[in-house]
Amino acid sequence: MLSTKEVLLIAALLSFVMFLVLYSARHNRIDGIGELLLANVFGLCAYLLYAFGRELPPLPAYEGANALYASAAAATVIGYRKLFNRNAAVWQAYSAVVVLVTLIAVFHYWYPSFAARTIVVSIFQAGAAGTIFWTVYGARNEWPSSRYPLYFIIAMCTFIAGGHAFRALRQLLDTHAPTSLLEPTGLNLFFLSAGAFALPVLTLGGLLVAHCALLSAAEYAANRDFLTGARTRRALFDGAERELARAMRAKVSLCVMLVDLDHLKTINDKLGHFAGDRALTTLTRVAMKCLRSVDDFGRIGGDEFAAVIPDTDLDDAIKAATRLKNEFYNFPHQCQGIRPSVSIGISKFRPGDSLGTLLERADTALYRAKDAGRNCVMTEEDIVERVALQS
Numbered sequence: 001m002l003s004t005k006e007v008l009l010i011a012a013l014l015s016f017v018m019f020l021v022l023y024s025a026r027h028n029r030i031d032g033i034g035e036l037l038l039a040n041v042f043g044l045c046a047y048l049l050y051a052f053g054r055e056l057p058p059l060p061a062y063e064g065a066n067a068l069y070a071s072a073a074a075a076t077v078i079g080y081r082k083l084f085n086r087n088a089a090v091w092q093a094y095s096a097v098v099v100l101v102t103l104i105a106v107f108h109y110w111y112p113s114f115a116a117r118t119i120v121v122s123i124f125q126a127g128a129a130g131t132i133f134w135t136v137y138g139a140r141n142e143w144p145s146s147r148y149p150l151y152f153i154i155a156m157c158t159f160i161a162g163g164h165a166f167r168a169l170r171q172l173l174d175t176h177a178p179t180s181l182l183e184p185t186g187l188n189l190f191f192l193s194a195g196a197f198a199l200p201v202l203t204l205g206g207l208l209v210a211h212c213a214l215l216s217a218a219e220y221a222a223n224r225d226f227l228t229g230a231r232t233r234r235a236l237f238d239g240a241e242r243e244l245a246r247a248m249r250a251k252v253s254l255c256v257m258l259v260d261l262d263h264l265k266t267i268n269d270k271l272g273h274f275a276g277d278r279a280l281t282t283l284t285r286v287a288m289k290c291l292r293s294v295d296d297f298g299r300i301g302g303d304e305f306a307a308v309i310p311d312t313d314l315d316d317a318i319k320a321a322t323r324l325k326n327e328f329y330n331f332p333h334q335c336q337g338i339r340p341s342v343s344i345g346i347s348k349f350r351p352g353d354s355l356g357t358l359l360e361r362a363d364t365a366l367y368r369a370k371d372a373g374r375n376c377v378m379t380e381e382d383i384v385e386r387v388a389l390q391s
Protein backbone atom coordinates (compact mmCIF):
# COMPACT_ATOMS: atom_id res chain seq x y z
CA MET A 1 0.00 0.00 0.00
CA LEU A 2 1.17 3.57 -0.70
CA SER A 3 2.32 5.72 2.20
CA THR A 4 0.58 9.05 2.89
CA LYS A 5 3.69 10.86 1.71
CA GLU A 6 3.63 8.97 -1.62
CA VAL A 7 -0.07 9.80 -2.12
CA LEU A 8 0.66 13.49 -1.59
CA LEU A 9 3.63 13.41 -3.94
CA ILE A 10 1.51 11.76 -6.65
CA ALA A 11 -1.12 14.49 -6.15
CA ALA A 12 1.63 17.12 -6.46
CA LEU A 13 2.76 15.51 -9.71
CA LEU A 14 -0.82 15.48 -11.02
CA SER A 15 -1.22 19.15 -10.15
CA PHE A 16 1.97 19.88 -12.02
CA VAL A 17 0.66 18.03 -15.09
CA MET A 18 -2.64 19.94 -14.82
CA PHE A 19 -0.65 23.17 -14.55
CA LEU A 20 1.16 22.36 -17.81
CA VAL A 21 -2.10 21.52 -19.61
CA LEU A 22 -3.78 24.70 -18.34
CA TYR A 23 -0.71 26.73 -19.22
CA SER A 24 -0.97 25.58 -22.84
CA ALA A 25 -4.71 26.46 -22.86
CA ARG A 26 -4.32 29.95 -21.39
CA HIS A 27 -4.03 31.59 -24.86
CA ASN A 28 -7.63 30.67 -25.66
CA ARG A 29 -8.83 33.53 -23.48
CA ILE A 30 -11.44 31.49 -21.73
CA ASP A 31 -12.50 33.12 -18.48
CA GLY A 32 -11.57 30.99 -15.48
CA ILE A 33 -8.53 29.21 -16.93
CA GLY A 34 -6.15 31.67 -15.22
CA GLU A 35 -7.74 30.96 -11.83
CA LEU A 36 -7.54 27.18 -12.34
CA LEU A 37 -3.89 27.66 -13.24
CA LEU A 38 -3.33 29.59 -10.01
CA ALA A 39 -5.25 26.92 -8.07
CA ASN A 40 -2.81 24.27 -9.27
CA VAL A 41 0.21 26.39 -8.30
CA PHE A 42 -1.29 26.74 -4.79
CA GLY A 43 -2.20 23.05 -4.78
CA LEU A 44 1.25 21.88 -5.90
CA CYS A 45 2.95 23.90 -3.11
CA ALA A 46 0.38 22.72 -0.54
CA TYR A 47 0.85 19.02 -1.42
CA LEU A 48 4.64 19.38 -1.09
CA LEU A 49 4.30 21.08 2.31
CA TYR A 50 1.85 18.39 3.50
CA ALA A 51 4.11 15.61 2.20
CA PHE A 52 7.19 16.95 4.00
CA GLY A 53 5.19 18.11 7.03
CA ARG A 54 7.17 15.94 9.47
CA GLU A 55 10.46 17.44 8.30
CA LEU A 56 9.26 21.07 8.41
CA PRO A 57 8.69 23.54 11.26
CA PRO A 58 5.01 23.74 12.40
CA LEU A 59 4.15 27.07 10.74
CA PRO A 60 4.72 26.00 7.11
CA ALA A 61 3.59 22.42 7.86
CA TYR A 62 0.22 23.47 9.30
CA GLU A 63 -0.83 27.02 8.60
CA GLY A 64 1.24 27.32 5.41
CA ALA A 65 0.02 24.06 3.87
CA ASN A 66 -3.60 24.68 4.84
CA ALA A 67 -3.54 28.31 3.67
CA LEU A 68 -2.22 27.17 0.28
CA TYR A 69 -4.66 24.28 -0.03
CA ALA A 70 -7.59 26.51 0.97
CA SER A 71 -6.40 29.14 -1.54
CA ALA A 72 -6.34 26.40 -4.19
CA ALA A 73 -9.97 25.59 -3.37
CA ALA A 74 -10.91 29.31 -3.43
CA ALA A 75 -9.19 29.83 -6.80
CA THR A 76 -10.94 26.72 -8.17
CA VAL A 77 -14.33 28.09 -7.08
CA ILE A 78 -13.55 31.47 -8.66
CA GLY A 79 -12.35 29.68 -11.83
CA TYR A 80 -15.61 27.75 -12.08
CA ARG A 81 -17.70 30.86 -11.41
CA LYS A 82 -15.89 32.58 -14.29
CA LEU A 83 -16.11 29.56 -16.59
CA PHE A 84 -19.90 29.70 -16.18
CA ASN A 85 -20.11 33.52 -16.43
CA ARG A 86 -21.16 33.96 -12.82
CA ASN A 87 -20.17 36.64 -10.34
CA ALA A 88 -16.69 35.48 -9.23
CA ALA A 89 -17.01 36.61 -5.58
CA VAL A 90 -13.20 36.87 -5.27
CA TRP A 91 -13.30 38.92 -2.10
CA GLN A 92 -15.64 36.48 -0.32
CA ALA A 93 -13.61 33.43 -1.39
CA TYR A 94 -10.28 34.75 -0.09
CA SER A 95 -11.91 36.16 3.07
CA ALA A 96 -13.11 32.63 3.81
CA VAL A 97 -9.50 31.45 3.42
CA VAL A 98 -8.32 34.04 5.97
CA VAL A 99 -11.03 32.96 8.44
CA LEU A 100 -10.08 29.31 7.96
CA VAL A 101 -6.36 29.88 8.49
CA THR A 102 -7.10 31.95 11.60
CA LEU A 103 -9.19 29.11 13.02
CA ILE A 104 -6.45 26.59 12.23
CA ALA A 105 -3.93 28.76 14.08
CA VAL A 106 -6.33 29.07 17.03
CA PHE A 107 -6.76 25.28 17.20
CA HIS A 108 -3.05 24.79 16.77
CA TYR A 109 -1.49 27.22 19.23
CA TRP A 110 -4.18 28.32 21.69
CA TYR A 111 -6.59 25.36 21.91
CA PRO A 112 -4.62 22.52 20.31
CA SER A 113 -7.03 20.06 18.72
CA PHE A 114 -6.45 18.01 15.57
CA ALA A 115 -10.17 17.15 15.51
CA ALA A 116 -11.20 20.83 15.53
CA ARG A 117 -8.71 21.63 12.75
CA THR A 118 -9.95 18.71 10.67
CA ILE A 119 -13.57 19.78 11.14
CA VAL A 120 -13.02 23.41 10.08
CA VAL A 121 -10.95 22.32 7.06
CA SER A 122 -13.63 19.80 6.06
CA ILE A 123 -16.41 22.39 6.39
CA PHE A 124 -14.41 24.79 4.20
CA GLN A 125 -13.63 22.18 1.53
CA ALA A 126 -17.22 20.85 1.54
CA GLY A 127 -18.43 24.45 1.13
CA ALA A 128 -16.10 24.96 -1.85
CA ALA A 129 -17.28 21.73 -3.51
CA GLY A 130 -20.90 22.69 -2.76
CA THR A 131 -20.42 26.13 -4.38
CA ILE A 132 -19.00 24.53 -7.52
CA PHE A 133 -21.89 22.03 -7.49
CA TRP A 134 -24.51 24.84 -7.41
CA THR A 135 -22.66 26.90 -10.01
CA VAL A 136 -22.60 23.99 -12.46
CA TYR A 137 -26.10 22.76 -11.60
CA GLY A 138 -27.51 26.29 -12.03
CA ALA A 139 -25.92 26.60 -15.49
CA ARG A 140 -27.11 23.24 -16.86
CA ASN A 141 -30.09 24.67 -18.79
CA GLU A 142 -28.07 27.32 -20.60
CA TRP A 143 -25.23 24.90 -21.41
CA PRO A 144 -24.85 24.83 -25.23
CA SER A 145 -23.33 21.38 -25.77
CA SER A 146 -23.08 17.89 -24.27
CA ARG A 147 -23.85 17.85 -20.54
CA TYR A 148 -21.38 15.04 -19.83
CA PRO A 149 -18.75 17.39 -18.27
CA LEU A 150 -21.44 18.93 -16.06
CA TYR A 151 -22.57 15.54 -14.75
CA PHE A 152 -18.95 14.58 -14.16
CA ILE A 153 -18.30 17.74 -12.10
CA ILE A 154 -21.57 17.43 -10.18
CA ALA A 155 -20.77 13.79 -9.31
CA MET A 156 -17.24 14.69 -8.21
CA CYS A 157 -18.44 17.63 -6.08
CA THR A 158 -21.04 15.41 -4.43
CA PHE A 159 -18.34 12.86 -3.66
CA ILE A 160 -15.91 15.50 -2.32
CA ALA A 161 -18.51 17.34 -0.20
CA GLY A 162 -19.95 14.03 1.09
CA GLY A 163 -16.47 12.75 1.94
CA HIS A 164 -15.62 15.91 3.88
CA ALA A 165 -18.94 15.84 5.74
CA PHE A 166 -18.34 12.19 6.69
CA ARG A 167 -14.76 12.96 7.76
CA ALA A 168 -15.88 15.87 9.96
CA LEU A 169 -18.62 13.74 11.58
CA ARG A 170 -16.24 10.88 12.19
CA GLN A 171 -13.72 13.20 13.77
CA LEU A 172 -16.49 14.53 15.99
CA LEU A 173 -18.04 11.21 17.02
CA ASP A 174 -15.41 8.47 16.68
CA THR A 175 -12.98 8.13 19.58
CA HIS A 176 -10.59 6.12 17.32
CA ALA A 177 -10.40 8.88 14.73
CA PRO A 178 -6.82 9.70 13.55
CA THR A 179 -4.77 12.32 15.34
CA SER A 180 -2.61 13.37 12.40
CA LEU A 181 -3.12 13.90 8.67
CA LEU A 182 -0.16 11.68 7.91
CA GLU A 183 -1.34 8.75 10.07
CA PRO A 184 -1.28 5.73 7.73
CA THR A 185 -4.55 4.05 8.88
CA GLY A 186 -6.80 2.59 6.15
CA LEU A 187 -9.65 5.13 6.30
CA ASN A 188 -7.31 8.07 6.83
CA LEU A 189 -5.39 7.04 3.74
CA PHE A 190 -8.65 6.80 1.79
CA PHE A 191 -9.76 10.31 2.84
CA LEU A 192 -6.32 11.69 2.21
CA SER A 193 -6.22 10.17 -1.30
CA ALA A 194 -9.74 11.39 -2.10
CA GLY A 195 -8.94 14.88 -0.80
CA ALA A 196 -5.56 15.01 -2.51
CA PHE A 197 -7.01 14.10 -5.91
CA ALA A 198 -9.95 16.53 -5.60
CA LEU A 199 -8.02 19.43 -7.12
CA PRO A 200 -6.68 17.53 -10.17
CA VAL A 201 -10.14 16.01 -10.74
CA LEU A 202 -11.91 19.39 -10.52
CA THR A 203 -9.26 20.89 -12.80
CA LEU A 204 -9.97 18.12 -15.30
CA GLY A 205 -13.69 18.98 -15.07
CA GLY A 206 -12.87 22.66 -15.68
CA LEU A 207 -10.78 21.71 -18.72
CA LEU A 208 -13.67 19.65 -20.12
CA VAL A 209 -15.96 22.65 -19.68
CA ALA A 210 -13.44 24.97 -21.35
CA HIS A 211 -13.05 22.49 -24.21
CA CYS A 212 -16.83 22.36 -24.78
CA ALA A 213 -17.05 26.17 -24.58
CA LEU A 214 -14.30 26.48 -27.20
CA LEU A 215 -15.95 23.96 -29.50
CA SER A 216 -19.33 25.64 -29.33
CA ALA A 217 -17.73 29.08 -29.86
CA ALA A 218 -15.93 27.70 -32.95
CA GLU A 219 -19.16 26.09 -34.18
CA TYR A 220 -21.02 29.36 -33.66
CA ALA A 221 -18.34 31.31 -35.52
CA ALA A 222 -18.45 28.83 -38.41
CA ASN A 223 -22.24 28.78 -38.70
CA ARG A 224 -23.21 32.36 -37.87
CA ASP A 225 -22.67 35.49 -39.90
CA PHE A 226 -20.33 37.72 -37.90
CA LEU A 227 -22.27 40.96 -38.47
CA THR A 228 -25.90 39.90 -38.22
CA GLY A 229 -25.88 36.61 -36.32
CA ALA A 230 -27.94 34.98 -39.10
CA ARG A 231 -26.80 31.55 -40.33
CA THR A 232 -23.96 31.54 -42.81
CA ARG A 233 -24.58 30.59 -46.43
CA ARG A 234 -22.90 27.21 -45.94
CA ALA A 235 -24.82 26.35 -42.75
CA LEU A 236 -28.10 27.44 -44.35
CA PHE A 237 -27.51 25.42 -47.53
CA ASP A 238 -26.47 22.32 -45.54
CA GLY A 239 -29.71 22.50 -43.56
CA ALA A 240 -31.71 23.24 -46.72
CA GLU A 241 -30.38 20.11 -48.47
CA ARG A 242 -31.53 18.01 -45.50
CA GLU A 243 -34.97 19.65 -45.47
CA LEU A 244 -35.32 19.13 -49.22
CA ALA A 245 -34.52 15.43 -48.88
CA ARG A 246 -37.08 15.19 -46.08
CA ALA A 247 -39.75 17.04 -48.12
CA MET A 248 -39.14 14.64 -51.01
CA ARG A 249 -39.25 11.54 -48.82
CA ALA A 250 -42.21 12.52 -46.65
CA LYS A 251 -44.05 14.32 -49.47
CA VAL A 252 -44.55 17.43 -47.36
CA SER A 253 -44.51 21.00 -48.61
CA LEU A 254 -41.55 23.36 -48.27
CA CYS A 255 -40.97 26.94 -49.38
CA VAL A 256 -37.90 29.09 -49.83
CA MET A 257 -37.84 32.86 -49.37
CA LEU A 258 -35.21 35.23 -50.71
CA VAL A 259 -35.20 38.47 -48.73
CA ASP A 260 -33.27 41.47 -50.09
CA LEU A 261 -32.80 44.78 -48.30
CA ASP A 262 -33.91 47.61 -50.61
CA HIS A 263 -31.55 50.45 -51.49
CA LEU A 264 -28.78 49.46 -49.08
CA LYS A 265 -26.32 51.31 -51.28
CA THR A 266 -28.31 54.54 -50.80
CA ILE A 267 -28.38 54.00 -47.01
CA ASN A 268 -24.62 53.41 -47.02
CA ASP A 269 -23.94 56.41 -49.23
CA LYS A 270 -26.22 58.84 -47.37
CA LEU A 271 -25.91 57.68 -43.76
CA GLY A 272 -22.68 55.72 -43.69
CA HIS A 273 -21.74 52.06 -43.51
CA PHE A 274 -22.71 51.72 -39.84
CA ALA A 275 -26.30 52.68 -40.68
CA GLY A 276 -26.25 50.03 -43.42
CA ASP A 277 -24.88 47.47 -40.99
CA ARG A 278 -27.59 48.39 -38.49
CA ALA A 279 -30.29 47.87 -41.12
CA LEU A 280 -28.88 44.42 -41.94
CA THR A 281 -28.77 43.47 -38.24
CA THR A 282 -32.30 44.76 -37.66
CA LEU A 283 -33.54 42.75 -40.61
CA THR A 284 -32.09 39.60 -39.07
CA ARG A 285 -33.66 40.36 -35.70
CA VAL A 286 -37.07 41.04 -37.23
CA ALA A 287 -36.86 37.91 -39.39
CA MET A 288 -35.93 35.72 -36.40
CA LYS A 289 -38.93 37.14 -34.58
CA CYS A 290 -41.38 36.65 -37.46
CA LEU A 291 -40.28 33.16 -38.49
CA ARG A 292 -40.77 29.95 -36.51
CA SER A 293 -37.95 28.23 -34.66
CA VAL A 294 -37.98 25.40 -37.25
CA ASP A 295 -37.43 27.88 -40.08
CA ASP A 296 -33.85 28.51 -41.06
CA PHE A 297 -32.73 32.06 -41.83
CA GLY A 298 -29.31 32.90 -43.22
CA ARG A 299 -27.33 35.57 -45.00
CA ILE A 300 -26.29 34.37 -48.41
CA GLY A 301 -24.29 37.45 -49.36
CA GLY A 302 -24.27 41.27 -49.15
CA ASP A 303 -27.82 42.43 -48.53
CA GLU A 304 -29.45 39.13 -49.54
CA PHE A 305 -30.88 36.63 -47.07
CA ALA A 306 -32.76 33.35 -47.48
CA ALA A 307 -35.23 31.47 -45.33
CA VAL A 308 -36.02 27.77 -45.66
CA ILE A 309 -39.54 27.16 -44.40
CA PRO A 310 -40.40 23.49 -43.97
CA ASP A 311 -43.91 21.95 -43.73
CA THR A 312 -45.44 25.12 -45.14
CA ASP A 313 -47.55 25.67 -48.25
CA LEU A 314 -47.34 28.75 -50.43
CA ASP A 315 -50.23 30.63 -48.76
CA ASP A 316 -48.67 30.35 -45.32
CA ALA A 317 -45.25 31.28 -46.69
CA ILE A 318 -46.80 34.44 -48.22
CA LYS A 319 -48.37 35.28 -44.83
CA ALA A 320 -45.01 34.85 -43.07
CA ALA A 321 -43.18 36.90 -45.70
CA THR A 322 -45.78 39.69 -45.57
CA ARG A 323 -45.54 39.79 -41.78
CA LEU A 324 -41.75 40.06 -42.03
CA LYS A 325 -41.91 42.76 -44.70
CA ASN A 326 -44.43 44.85 -42.70
CA GLU A 327 -42.66 44.43 -39.36
CA PHE A 328 -39.40 45.55 -40.92
CA TYR A 329 -41.00 48.51 -42.67
CA ASN A 330 -42.73 49.61 -39.46
CA PHE A 331 -39.64 49.14 -37.29
CA PRO A 332 -38.47 52.45 -35.74
CA HIS A 333 -35.23 52.58 -37.77
CA GLN A 334 -32.91 55.47 -37.00
CA CYS A 335 -32.32 56.33 -40.66
CA GLN A 336 -33.02 60.03 -41.10
CA GLY A 337 -35.21 60.55 -44.15
CA ILE A 338 -34.90 56.96 -45.38
CA ARG A 339 -37.36 54.20 -44.57
CA PRO A 340 -35.64 50.82 -45.05
CA SER A 341 -37.74 48.07 -46.62
CA VAL A 342 -37.30 44.58 -48.03
CA SER A 343 -38.34 42.80 -51.19
CA ILE A 344 -39.13 39.09 -50.96
CA GLY A 345 -39.36 36.33 -53.56
CA ILE A 346 -40.87 32.95 -52.68
CA SER A 347 -40.70 29.58 -54.41
CA LYS A 348 -42.41 26.33 -53.48
CA PHE A 349 -40.76 22.92 -53.60
CA ARG A 350 -41.84 20.68 -56.48
CA PRO A 351 -40.84 16.99 -56.76
CA GLY A 352 -37.52 16.76 -58.58
CA ASP A 353 -36.41 20.23 -57.47
CA SER A 354 -32.82 20.75 -56.39
CA LEU A 355 -31.85 23.54 -54.02
CA GLY A 356 -30.41 25.35 -57.04
CA THR A 357 -33.67 25.32 -59.05
CA LEU A 358 -35.70 26.30 -55.98
CA LEU A 359 -33.42 29.28 -55.28
CA GLU A 360 -33.42 30.23 -58.95
CA ARG A 361 -37.21 30.50 -59.00
CA ALA A 362 -37.21 32.46 -55.73
CA ASP A 363 -34.56 34.75 -57.24
CA THR A 364 -36.67 35.39 -60.32
CA ALA A 365 -39.64 36.18 -58.03
CA LEU A 366 -37.41 38.52 -56.02
CA TYR A 367 -36.37 40.45 -59.11
CA ARG A 368 -40.01 40.81 -60.02
CA ALA A 369 -40.60 42.24 -56.55
CA LYS A 370 -37.80 44.73 -57.15
CA ASP A 371 -39.28 45.57 -60.55
CA ALA A 372 -42.70 46.06 -58.97
CA GLY A 373 -41.34 48.94 -56.88
CA ARG A 374 -39.74 47.07 -53.91
CA ASN A 375 -41.20 46.67 -50.38
CA CYS A 376 -43.36 43.80 -51.63
CA VAL A 377 -43.65 40.00 -51.76
CA MET A 378 -43.78 38.01 -54.99
CA THR A 379 -44.17 34.31 -55.57
CA GLU A 380 -43.30 32.14 -58.51
CA GLU A 381 -47.04 31.84 -59.16
CA ASP A 382 -47.27 35.59 -59.74
CA ILE A 383 -44.53 35.13 -62.30
CA VAL A 384 -46.26 32.22 -64.00
CA GLU A 385 -49.39 34.36 -64.18
CA ARG A 386 -47.55 37.40 -65.55
CA VAL A 387 -45.56 35.35 -68.05
CA ALA A 388 -48.82 33.80 -69.24
CA LEU A 389 -50.43 37.26 -69.61
CA GLN A 390 -47.48 38.59 -71.54
CA SER A 391 -47.33 35.69 -74.02
Ligand SMILES: Nc1nc2c(ncn2[C@@H]2O[C@H](COP(=O)(O)OP(=O)(O)OP(=O)(O)O)[C@@H](O)[C@H]2O)c(=O)[nH]1
Binds near residue numbers: 227260265275277301
Ligand atom coordinates in the same frame (compact mmCIF):
# COMPACT_ATOMS: atom_id res chain seq x y z
N1 LIG B 1 -23.24 48.46 -44.69
C1 LIG B 1 -23.06 47.35 -45.39
N2 LIG B 1 -23.22 47.36 -46.71
C2 LIG B 1 -23.04 46.22 -47.39
C3 LIG B 1 -22.67 45.02 -46.74
N3 LIG B 1 -22.58 44.04 -47.69
C4 LIG B 1 -22.87 44.63 -48.86
N4 LIG B 1 -23.15 45.95 -48.70
C5 LIG B 1 -23.47 46.94 -49.69
O1 LIG B 1 -24.79 46.72 -50.12
C6 LIG B 1 -24.94 47.33 -51.40
C7 LIG B 1 -25.79 46.42 -52.26
O2 LIG B 1 -25.99 47.13 -53.40
P1 LIG B 1 -27.06 46.68 -54.46
O3 LIG B 1 -26.85 45.22 -54.79
O4 LIG B 1 -26.99 47.65 -55.59
O5 LIG B 1 -28.42 46.75 -53.71
P2 LIG B 1 -29.27 47.95 -53.13
O6 LIG B 1 -28.54 49.22 -53.09
O7 LIG B 1 -29.83 47.44 -51.86
O8 LIG B 1 -30.40 48.08 -54.20
P3 LIG B 1 -31.61 47.09 -54.45
O9 LIG B 1 -31.22 45.75 -53.91
O10 LIG B 1 -31.76 47.06 -55.93
O11 LIG B 1 -32.77 47.67 -53.77
C8 LIG B 1 -23.54 47.53 -51.96
O12 LIG B 1 -23.27 48.91 -52.00
C9 LIG B 1 -22.63 46.85 -50.95
O13 LIG B 1 -21.41 47.54 -50.76
C10 LIG B 1 -22.49 45.04 -45.34
O14 LIG B 1 -22.17 44.04 -44.69
N5 LIG B 1 -22.69 46.22 -44.69
